[in-house]
Amino acid sequence: GEEAVGRAGRVRVEIVWADGGVWCGEAGFMVARSVGGELGVLPKHAPMVAALSIWPLRVDTADGGSHYFAVFGGFMDVQPDEVTIVTPNCEVPASIDVDRAQRAKERAEKRLKERAEDIDIDRARLALARALMRLDVAKYK
Numbered sequence: 001g002e003e004a005v006g007r008a009g010r011v012r013v014e015i016v017w018a019d020g021g022v023w024c025g026e027a028g029f030m031v032a033r034s035v036g037g038e039l040g041v042l043p044k045h046a047p048m049v050a051a052l053s054i055w056p057l058r059v060d061t062a063d064g065g066s067h068y069f070a071v072f073g074g075f076m077d078v079q080p081d082e083v084t085i086v087t088p089n090c091e092v093p094a095s096i097d098v099d100r101a102q103r104a105k106e107r108a109e110k111r112l113k114e115r116a117e118d119i120d121i122d123r124a125r126l127a128l129a130r131a132l133m134r135l136d137v138a139k140y141k
Helices: 002-006 098-114 121-138
Strands: 011-017 022-027 029-034 037-041 048-051 054-060 066-072 075-079 082-087
Touching: 011 066, 022 054, 022 066, 029 048, 054 121, 066 082, 066 121, 098 121
Parallel strands: 011 082
Antiparallel strands: 011 022, 029 037, 029 054, 048 075, 054 066, 075 082
């Protein structure tokens, strides 16, 4: 019917994260970063599952607006009319503490520069990736 025609250019997006948070909306287009590179998803996309990187997620709505999310890994299940993202954590721009993220970035950079023997390099790199993503997504407040 009429509703099906109206929704033809949209895909339902659901983001679910560990502490019980959920965001649902409809997108005309969305961009995520998978472990293999950047992925653009349009409605009617072929089914696939992709592991996600710690990277901003952009959901473009049908009315021309965009939503930005800080996504902390996880995976994305793409179906022709629905995309489900399951992630350990997800933050929206308004919830990001920029000062805290800036301090975390500086701390991680310092650890990586010093490279002391007791520093876990992978952990410092992950901390830096999370901080940079938060700072990036916070720009869209």
